[in-house]
Amino acid sequence: xxxxxxxxxxxxxxxxxxxxxxxxxxxxxxxxxxxxxxxxxxxxxxxxxxxxxxxxxxxxxxxxxxxxxxxxxxxxxxxxxxxxxxxxxxxxxxxxxxxxxxxxxxxxxxxxxxxxxxxxxxxxxxxxxxxxxxxxxxxxxxxxxxxxxxxxxxxxxxxxxxxxxxxxxxxxxxxxx
Numbered sequence: 379x380x381x382x383x384x385x386x387x388x389x390x391x392x393x394x395x396x397x398x399x400x401x402x403x404x405x406x407x408x409x410x411x412x413x414x415x416x417x418x419x420x421x422x423x424x425x426x427x428x429x430x431x432x433x434x435x436x437x438x439x440x441x442x443x444x445x446x447x448x449x450x451x452x453x454x455x456x457x458x459x460x461x462x463x464x465x466x467x468x469x470x471x472x473x474x475x476x477x478x479x480x481x482x483x484x485x486x487x488x489x490x491x492x493x494x495x496x497x498x499x500x501x502x503x504x505x506x507x508x509x510x511x512x513x514x515x516x517x518x519x520x521x522x523x524x525x526x527x528x529x530x531x532x533x534x535x536x537x538x539x540x541x542x543x544x545x546x547x548x549x550x551x552x553x554x555x
Contacts, residue, residue: 386498393527394494400534401490404434407541407553408479416482417473420547427544428482429471430537435486436470438530442493445500445523449510456512497527 386394408416408427416428443451473482497503503524509515521529542553 389503389524390497393524393531394497397493397527397531397534398490400531400538401486403553404431404534404538404541405483405486407538407545407551408483409551411479411545411548413473413478413480415548416479417477418548420544423540423544424468425471425540425544426473427541427548428473428477428479430541430544431482431486432473432477433470434534434537435482435489437533438493439489441526441530442489442496444507444510444521445496445505445526448507452510456510493530497523503527 408431411427413428417426419426440452473479500523504522506520506522506525509519509521511517538553545551545553
């Protein structure tokens with residue numbers, strides 16, 4: 379588990395603690411399961427536990443890249459994406475042959491550590507960039523580092539809830555309760 383939140387103070391510490399809590403709940407859904415179980419679909423959704431963690435990892439990494447470099451650091455714009463790009467994004471939600479839960483969790487921890495270090499060292503949480511052009515963003519909108527971090531927290535919490543449902547359907551285990 380990352381420790382950056384314990385070495386920062388004030389708003390940053392609060393935000394990083396909120397993110398650490400949501401990360402914990404997401405990781406906790408995978409306790410005591412096998413690689414095979416991490417890749418199982420247990421609901422009508424295409425989601426699996428390992429795939430959710432892969433997606434959250436990718437999302438967090440992409441948004442931290444945005445904090446550091448703006449929209450161009452996030453890769454292709456929505457209009458530039460090909461069918462292959464969309465297929466690769468869809469595969470992100472599934473465990474692929476050769477992937478292990480331990481490897482997925484290790485990559486997630488690496489991204490979490492980087493996020494915490496970036497947030498702790500940013501000169502200003504108000505620094506902002508224009509959002510990339512996409513149908514789901516308001517044209518001309520800008521997001522501050524603070525707003526991006528709040529988005530990462532919300533995204534992690536949302537997918538932690540999804541993971542809890544998937545785990546409960548898998549073997550009855552619950553994250554909370």
